[in-house]
Amino acid sequence: MKIEKENSIFSFSKTNTPVAKVKPKEKICIETKDALSDEIRSENQSFDSINWEKVNPATGPIFIEGAKEGDVLEVNIENIKITRDYGVMLTGKDMGALGDSFERSFIKIVPIKENKAFLYDYEIPLKPMIGVIGTAPKEGNIPCGTPGEHGGNMDCNIIGEGTTVYLPVNVEGALFALGDLHAAMGDGEVCVTGVEIPAEVFVSFNIIKDKNWKLPMVKTEKNIYSLASKPSLDEASITATKNMVHFLSQEYKLSKEKAIFLLSATGNLQICQVVDPLKTVRMELSLEFLK
Amino acid sequence: MKIEKENSIFSFSKTNTPVAKVKPKEKICIETKDALSDEIRSENQSFDSINWEKVNPATGPIFIEGAKEGDVLEVNIENIKITRDYGVMLTGKDMGALGDSFERSFIKIVPIKENKAFLYDYEIPLKPMIGVIGTAPKEGNIPCGTPGEHGGNMDCNIIGEGTTVYLPVNVEGALFALGDLHAAMGDGEVCVTGVEIPAEVFVSFNIIKDKNWKLPMVKTEKNIYSLASKPSLDEASITATKNMVHFLSQEYKLSKEKAIFLLSATGNLQICQVVDPLKTVRMELSLEFLK
Numbered sequence: 001m002k003i004e005k006e007n008s009i010f011s012f013s014k015t016n017t018p019v020a021k022v023k024p025k026e027k028i029c030i031e032t033k034d035a036l037s038d039e040i041r042s043e044n045q046s047f048d049s050i051n052w053e054k055v056n057p058a059t060g061p062i063f064i065e066g067a068k069e070g071d072v073l074e075v076n077i078e079n080i081k082i083t084r085d086y087g088v089m090l091t092g093k094d095m096g097a098l099g100d101s102f103e104r105s106f107i108k109i110v111p112i113k114e115n116k117a118f119l120y121d122y123e124i125p126l127k128p129m130i131g132v133i134g135t136a137p138k139e140g141n142i143p144c145g146t147p148g149e150h151g152g153n154m155d156c157n158i159i160g161e162g163t164t165v166y167l168p169v170n171v172e173g174a175l176f177a178l179g180d181l182h183a184a185m186g187d188g189e190v191c192v193t194g195v196e197i198p199a200e201v202f203v204s205f206n207i208i209k210d211k212n213w214k215l216p217m218v219k220t221e222k223n224i225y226s227l228a229s230k231p232s233l234d235e236a237s238i239t240a241t242k243n244m245v246h247f248l249s250q251e252y253k254l255s256k257e258k259a260i261f262l263l264s265a266t267g268n269l270q271i272c273q274v275v276d277p278l279k280t281v282r283m284e285l286s287l288e289f290l291k
Numbered sequence: 292m293k294i295e296k297e298n299s300i301f302s303f304s305k306t307n308t309p310v311a312k313v314k315p316k317e318k319i320c321i322e323t324k325d326a327l328s329d330e331i332r333s334e335n336q337s338f339d340s341i342n343w344e345k346v347n348p349a350t351g352p353i354f355i356e357g358a359k360e361g362d363v364l365e366v367n368i369e370n371i372k373i374t375r376d377y378g379v380m381l382t383g384k385d386m387g388a389l390g391d392s393f394e395r396s397f398i399k400i401v402p403i404k405e406n407k408a409f410l411y412d413y414e415i416p417l418k419p420m421i422g423v424i425g426t427a428p429k430e431g432n433i434p435c436g437t438p439g440e441h442g443g444n445m446d447c448n449i450i451g452e453g454t455t456v457y458l459p460v461n462v463e464g465a466l467f468a469l470g471d472l473h474a475a476m477g478d479g480e481v482c483v484t485g486v487e488i489p490a491e492v493f494v495s496f497n498i499i500k501d502k503n504w505k506l507p508m509v510k511t512e513k514n515i516y517s518l519a520s521k522p523s524l525d526e527a528s529i530t531a532t533k534n535m536v537h538f539l540s541q542e543y544k545l546s547k548e549k550a551i552f553l554l555s556a557t558g559n560l561q562i563c564q565v566v567d568p569l570k571t572v573r574m575e576l577s578l579e580f581l582k
Contacts, residue, residue, distance in 0.1 A: 089552050097532040098551050106548045110556075117556065120549055122580055124557055157559075188560030188574075190532045191551040233524035237565050241388040241481045257397045258411055260389050260482045261380050265401075265408065266415055268448075269479030271560045271572075274528050281562075283479075289413055 005031040005198065008057035008179065011141040012134050012150055014171040018063035021173075027078065027204045032059050032179040034196040035131065040088045040107060047092070047105045056144040056153060058132045060177025064169075064205050071169040072208040072215065073135060073176065079202040080128040080161050080181065086111050087183045087195035089119070096192035096275050110183070110195050117183050117195050124184050128199065129160040131180030134216075138170040144179065146277045147229035151216050153180065154227055154280045155189050155273035158218055166217040169207070176205070189273040212250055214243040224285050229278040236281035237269050244283040252290065262289060296322040296489065299348035299470065302432040303425050303441055305462040309354035312464075318369065318495045323350050323470045325487040326422065331379045331398060338383070338396045347435040347444060349423045351468025355460075355496050362460040363499040363506065364426060364467065370493040371419040371452055371472065377402050378474045378486035380410070387483035387566050401474070401486050408474050408486050415475050419490065420451040422471030425507075429461040435470065437568045438520035442507045444471065445518055445571045446480050446564035449509055457508040460498070467496070480564040503541055505534040515576050520569040527572035528560050535574040543581065553580060 007019035022028055034040075037054040067073055091098070092105025110117050117124040132144050134151030147154040151167045159165055167176070178201060185194030218225040226247060228239035244263060248254040254262070266289065272280035298310035313319055325331075328345040358364055382389070383396025401408050408415040423435050425442030438445040442458045450456055458467070469492060476485030509516040517538060519530035535554060539545040545553070557580065563571035 089555065091548060091551055091555070096551065096555070097529050098536065098547055101533075101547065106552075108548075108552050119552060119556055122553060122557070184556050186555060186558040186560070188528065188532070188558070189555055190528075190558065190560060190574075191555030193555065195556050233528060233562075234565065234570070237479065237481075237524060237562065238388050241479070242392075245389065256389055256392065257382060257399075260382055260387065261397075261399050261410060262413060264380065264382070264387070264477060264480055264482030264484065265410055265475050265486050266413070267477040267479070267481065269477070269481060269562045269565065271524075271528065271562060274525065274560065279525065283481075 002029040002031060003059055005033045005059050008033065008059050009061060009177055010057060011143045012136050012152060013141040014136045014175060016061045016175060018061055018173060018175060021063045021065055022205060023065050024206050025204055027202060030059050030178055030201045030203060032181055032199050032201060033057050034088060034198045035180045036088060036196060038198055043107045043109050045107060056132055056180050058144045058177035058179035061136065061175035063173035064176060067169045067174040067207050068172060069169060072211045072213060073167045073169050073174045074206040074208055075165040075167065076204045077161060077163045078204065081200040082112060082128060082183055083198050083200055085113060087117055087197045089191060089193045089195060091191035097190040112183055126183050127160060129157055129182050129185060130178055131155045131182055133159060133165055133178040135167045135169060136171050136175035147280050149215065153276050154229060155276060156227060156280060156282060157185055157187050158220060158225060162221060164219040166215055168215045187271050189275050192275045214246050222287060224287055225282040227280060227282045229280045231278060233279045233281055236279050240281045240283040244285060293320040293322060294350055296324045296350050299324065299350050300352060300468055301348060302434045303427050303443060304432040305427045305466060307352045307466060309352055309464060309466065312354045312356055313496065314356050315497050316495055318493060321350050321469060321492045321494060323472055323490050323492060324348050325379060325489045326471045327379060327487060329489055334398045334400050336398060347423055347471050349435045349468035349470035352427060352466035354464035355467060358460045358465040358498050359463060360460060363502045363504060364458045364460050364465045365497040365499055366456040366458065367495045368452060368454045369495065372491040373403060373419060373474055374489050374491055376404060378408055378488045380482060380484045380486060382482035388481040403474055418451060418475050420448055420473050420476060421469055422446045422473055424450060424456055424469040426458045426460060427462050427466035438571050440506065444567050445520060446567060447518060447571060447573060448476055448478050449511060449516060453512060455510040457506055459506045478562050480566050483566045505537050513578060515578055516573040518571060518573045520571045522569060524570045524572055527570050531572045531574040535576060
């Protein structure tokens with residue numbers, strides 16, 4: 001099944017109408033627009049031409065059959081295919097870490113070929129990742145540009161091919177969506193974008209019952225991560241740490257002091273992004289310690 | 292030359308009397324006490340027995356011959372030898388990320404053997420690093436437990452064997468000191484300590500003239516880092532990014548927008564620690580892009 005990019009939402013909400021129903025283990029292809037709704041084609045394009053109401057589209061929502069409130073939705077990112085020969089970056093006045101020192105704004109077109117992104121004369125190896133990935137919250141509308149406990153715009157560098165993402169099921173069917181792909185992005189996303197691209201994302205789902213985890217979480221071949229998005233990095237770092245301690249307590253019966261000593265000696269507190277309405281931090285722990 | 296650990300300071304200041312004079316390129320051994328002044332030997336030791344006035348000793352200060360105000364001090368960390376068969380960790384009430392959820396405090400003795408630290412039943416590979424490394428500020432006393440533009444307690448995981456650290460020379464001779472070694476520490480140091488150890492650190496110095504860099508900076512075989520310590524991670528992340536942009540402008544003539552696009556696509560904003568009086572963030576950039 002392929003879900004086309006014209007099926008998009010700009011906020012996560014239980015009131016969104018599902019565009020597809022998918023069974024657990026079914027492999028599907030989700031086509032996405034870039035974070036600017038594919039509307040930027042030139043570095044000379046006026047910033048005023050950008051429709052800010054249409055940034056961060058996420059394709060969906062997808063109804064996952066059998067997903068009930070309180071379950072954990074496991075999302076397996078099997079493959080990501082970039083579907084355009086260039087990416088787009090933006091920065092400038094009031095945007096990102098240098099926002100206070102720019103007088104104007106800048107668009108950068110980043111050609112993509114031979115498995116690299118060509119930013120000026122820099123050849124950047126592609127490492128495609130998903131910026132927005134989430135489920136509907138229990139109540140309200142959360143803009144796709146905002147991260148939170150439902151996932152959303154976490155801009156987590158780690159969410160790429162081979163990654164498993166764990167999200168909460170807050171409403172029947174979960175109402176999953178994703179978008180905002182990046183051909184490459186450094187931790188922090190400091191200019192306010194990654195190398196923004198449209199893509200096809202191949203995923204499958206599982207439903208996990210009876211787990212009391214503080215979500216979102218992410219797993220790769222080597223590591224497990226707890227993620228937290230809060231108004232400040234300081235708050236996010238404390239919450240991400242506490243969420244991992246909670247997970248270790250739930251799944252491995254670790255006492256709080258044993259868990260925090262392990263994380264202090266070997267866990268890595270890492271920044272996902274510092275430029276969205278909430279900031280996102282992840283705590284990384286090697287799966288070596290969870291055998 | 293060996294500088295023994297009895298020669299220690301508890302704050303960086305131009306009023307400290309040098310304990311040695313060292314020439315550029317001279318290899319020296321700096322012996323250090325652990326961050327608790329080697330006073331903890333048992334998990335049953337009372338927390339009240341800890342002399343908080345004697346935490347974070349740094350061995351020195353060392354007068355570097357030829358270092359003048361305005362120079363950059365290059366410190367090459369050649370080798371680190373752990374000199375005790377156990378490390379110490381602390382956490383508890385009002386300490387670290389879980390400080391608000393502990394009723395009491397905990398000491399953990401961490402045996403070290405066969406190139407591993409044994410924390411409970413976890414076998415943690417040793418990765419020795421330097422927590423406190425700095426020079427005297429131009430004015431005032433900065434406690435060794437506090438990081439800043441002079442270096443100090445940055446608790447930066449990257450500062451280990453083979454690393455080069457760049458620090459400001461604020462007073463004649465620089466008055467360099469280091470201490471607070473960790474056998475292993477995750478980024479964040481979330482419990483409030485790493486695996487605290489005494490050590491011998493083998494270093495040599497160079498003096499770099501006529502550079503306008505915002506310091507501290509760090510270089511490894513693969514990457515270069517700008518570091519910033521601020522009251523919040525949010526402020527530290529902005530400053531670390533701006534400091535790298537400044538460096539790229541000074542050394543490689545990059546425009547601000549070119550530098551920030553490069554950092555957003557490939558640079559990694561990373562957490563050093565979240566538990567000292569100021570919090571420390573580093574911006575990592577691959578040396579691949581600086582050829």
